Amino acid sequence: MRVFKLMGVQTMIMTNAAGGLNPDYRVGDVMILKDHINLPGLGGTNPLMGPNEDRFGLRFPCTSDAYDRDLRALALSVGAELGFGDLLREGVYCVQGGPNFESIAECRMLRIMGADAIGMSTVHEVLVARHCGMRCFALSLVSNMAIMDYDSVERANHDEVLETGRLRAKQLESLVSELVDRMETHNTC
Numbered sequence: 001m002r003v004f005k006l007m008g009v010q011t012m013i014m015t016n017a018a019g020g021l022n023p024d025y026r027v028g029d030v031m032i033l034k035d036h037i038n039l040p041g042l043g044g045t046n047p048l049m050g051p052n053e054d055r056f057g058l059r060f061p062c063t064s065d066a067y068d069r070d071l072r073a074l075a076l077s078v079g080a081e082l083g084f085g086d087l088l089r090e091g092v093y094c095v096q097g098g099p100n101f102e103s104i105a106e107c108r109m110l111r112i113m114g115a116d117a118i119g120m121s122t123v124h125e126v127l128v129a130r131h132c133g134m135r136c137f138a139l140s141l142v143s144n145m146a147i148m149d150y151d152s153v154e155r156a157n158h159d160e161v162l163e164t165g166r167l168r169a170k171q172l173e174s175l176v177s178e179l180v181d182r183m184e185t186h187n188t189c
């Protein structure tokens with residue numbers, strides 16, 4: 001992120017695959033991040049740990065505005081214009097350390113905590129990008145539904161994640177391309 005910053009990048013667009021925790025979500029939905037829960041961060045692991053690099057940003061950065069409101073609104077309208085507005089959601093992404101998928105009890109806890117989707121990435125990048133003043137937009141492809149039921153015979157697996165990625169690749173490509181074409185390049189952060 002800091003190399004991007006030094007290269008003059010003002011806006012970061014990030015994508016990930018995530019497990020759906022919100023029971024209204026379906027595999028193949030696309031969740032625009034409006035907020036996150038940083039589980040490693042709450043546990044004391046954070047990419048901004050250590051001496052602060054003052055030339056990049058403040059010691060104690062704000063995260064309540066991590067995901068740019070204008071870009072989120074633009075993505076929703078672009079998705080609708082492209083004909084797949086019904087796939088788009090806005091929600092809270094939770095990051096855990098990985099690389100294992102979650103247990104059933106963990107999924108239940110995360111849902112109660114307010115997470116709509118669970119993954120293993122993105123938040124670390126967002127924290128560093130926001131620390132140095134870059135505007136952030138992120139979306140999650142709901143590649144699988146988290147297992148919440150002890151009677152379920154489903155098992156989270158990476159093949160399903162890859163398969164859903166292939167299914168939605170073209171739509172996500174057009175969404176991000178159109179978003180880039182239309183967004184204001186001026187960074188008001």
Ligand SMILES: O=P(O)(O)O[C@@H]1C[C@H](O)[C@@H](CO)O1
Pocket residue numbers: 015016017018119120121122157158161
């Ligand atoms: O898009 P990311 O890298 O967050 O993808 C998640 C984490 C693992 O790479 C993969 C697990 O299936 O999905």
Ligand SMILES: Nc1nc2[nH]cnc2c(=O)[nH]1
Pocket residue numbers: 017018019020096098100101102118119120143144145146156161
């Ligand atoms: N942690 C986590 N990461 C994912 N990436 C894609 N699906 C999942 C999931 O169910 N859990």
